[in-house]
Amino acid sequence: MKDFPKYLLNRVGLPNSHTLATYRAEGGYRAIEDVLKKPWTSEQVIGVMKDSLLRGRGGAGFPTGMKWSFMPDITKDPRPRYLAVNADESEPGTCKDRVLMERDPHGLIEGCLIACFAMRAKAAYIYVRGEYRLSYNRLQAAIDEAREAGLVGQHILGTDFSCDIWMHKGAGAYICGEETGLMESLEGKRGHPRPKPPFPAGSGLWKSPTTVNNVESIFNAPFIVRNGAEWFKSMGVPKSTGNFLLGISGHVNKPGVYELPFGLTARQIIDEVALGVWKGRKLKAFFPGGSSTGLLPASMADVVMDHDSVKAAGSMFGTAAMIVLDETASIPQVMDVTARFYDHESCGQCSQCREGTQWLHQIFRRIAHGKGQMSDLDLLVSLSNGMAPAKTICALADAAAIPTLAAVKHFRHEFEECIRLGRDPLRNESKHAPRLHEAHA
Ligand SMILES: Cc1cc2nc3c(=O)[nH]c(=O)nc-3n(C[C@H](O)[C@H](O)[C@H](O)COP(=O)(O)O)c2cc1C
Ligand code: SF4
Structure with missing residues (x-):
């Protein structure tokens, strides 16, 4: 493959990459220093983020700079405002934020400072998935080091800018990665998503203006501030810029x-x-x-x-x-496992999701076990169309319905074969590690 410029993981392989000493030796905290000492205005920081065309890395690909610009004008709305960093990372398959938090936590902290400066937020909350103990511990240690060095807390680097960063541990619920479920959980309540509007920029944490961003989105900010929007846009394709x-x-x-x-x-x-x-x-x-x-x-x-x-x-x-x-994977079994996850993680507030995820799981399960009927395939499609797009409080229902529709569209023949044969011809226990309930059977 052609060589290409890298920046996101450049520090990750260095000895003690999680420490302040290594981060500083690599030019760390120079972006926030530049912002504070030059000084930049908040609008300039939001401007460069907007010009970079960075799209959020949390799933929806929404432009980060634009999201920051939705925060209300502080001269007209003096409520305290917050940044919430989404480090819940619970989507099956997703494991990228963990690398940044474990191996380069100061990069995320500097990103938080820049984001808070730009949005005039007084504090950032980093919501880390509970199972990520090393991420949590490394980030907390890095915040402590940064606070000791005058980089977090009151009058950062001797300027008027003050900003605190607090950590919060999740308790293993996928729904707490949804931005409003995350805010409910941060407030100490059950992580039930809130209907939108109001959007977080208008009424978020403790009813104050809040922006929720993914770890990798925030991690990009110091690079963009230091190197400029044109540098960022020189990587990638016109509408998806930078590296990922x-x-x-x-x-x-x-x-x-x-x-x-x-x-x-x-x-x-x-x-x-x-x-x-x-x-x-x-x-x-x-x-x-x-x-x-x-x-x-x-x-x-x-x-x-x-x-x-x-x-x-x-x-x-x-x-x-x-x-x-x-080629040996059984799509009915893949969908059985996937649907089980969404069924388990639905918070149950919306009937389409509460009932729909359960039905999708039951149907996939019976097909995968050779007990399905041909009419089940149309049932999967009609159930999914009742759940998505955007028919519920949050997008978990879509997250269950979208892969269902795709699996039936592209692999209908495989489901039909399981139904016709009354068994899954690709089910071969020897190629999988046994599932927990099977290992104990
Ligand atoms: C059920 C569900 C789970 C989600 N989990 C995460 C997650 O673990 N991490 C994340 O960054 N975004 C997650 N999101 C997306 C967030 O709601 C939000 O869009 C994102 O944090 C915004 O960050 P970005 O603009 O920087 O991409 C999830 C969304 C849904 C519907
Ligand atoms: S879509 Fe599902 S997870 Fe989201 S709020 Fe409704 S019931 Fe809860």
Whole structure:
């Protein structure tokens, strides 16, 4: 593959990359220093973020600078305002934010300071998935180090800018990664998403203006401030700029987290980055951006991995968490497992989601176990159409419905075969590690 400039993971391999000493030796905290000492105005910081065309890395690909500009004018609305960093990372397949938090926590802290300066926020809350103990501990240690060095807290670097950063641990609920569920949880309540409007910029944490951003989105801010919007736009494709972190898992020879430019095809990523499908097998299908993005068949692997191209192919770029399935994978079983996840994680507030996720799971389960009927396939489609698009308080219902519609569209023949035979011909226990309930049976 052609060489390309990298920046996101440059510090990750360095000794003690999580410490202030290493971060500073690599030019860390110079972006916030420049912003405070030059000084930049908040509008200038938002301007460069907007010009960079950075799209949020939390799944929806919404432009980050534009999101920051939605915060109300402080001269007209003096309420305290907040940044909430979404480090919940619970979507199956997604594992990229963890690398940044464990190996380069000061990069995220500097990003928080820049974002808070731009939006005039008095504090940032980092909501970390509870299972990520090392991420939590490294971030907390980095915040403590930064506070000690006058980089977090009151009068940062001797200026008028004050900003605190607080950590919060999640308790294992996927729904707490949804931005309003996250805010409810941060406020100490059950993580039930809130209806929108009001949007977080108008009424977020404690009814104050709030912006919720993904870890990787915030991590990009110091690079953009230091190097400029043109530098950022020189990477990627016109509407998806900069580099992104790909998390690739499943049936590949070299799964992992990689920094890549937008514009490679899914096939190039699987073959050249992850060194091909394992065991010399053929590719059957892949989720391009996590389990909530529509499954695509191998025949569509020439899709270019950027937000708009993947959307045009009928799926989503999501969190760039590519899950690869080889020719021996059973799509009915993959969907059984996927639907079980969404059924388990639905918060139950909306009937379409509460009932729909349960029905999708039951139907996929009976098909995968050879007990389905042909009419089940139309039932899956009509149930999914009742759940999405945007028919519920949050997008978890969509996250269950979208992969269902894609699986039935692209792999109807596989479901039909299971139904006709009364068993799944691809079910072969020896190729899978046993599932927990099977291991104990
Ligand atoms: C059910 C559900 C779970 C989500 N989980 C996450 C998550 O773990 N991390 C994340 O950044 N965004 C997650 N999101 C998206 C957030 O709601 C929000 O759009 C994102 O944090 C915004 O960040 P960005 O603009 O920087 O991309 C989730 C959305 C839904 C519907
Ligand atoms: S869509 Fe599902 S997860 Fe989201 S609020 Fe409604 S019931 Fe809860």
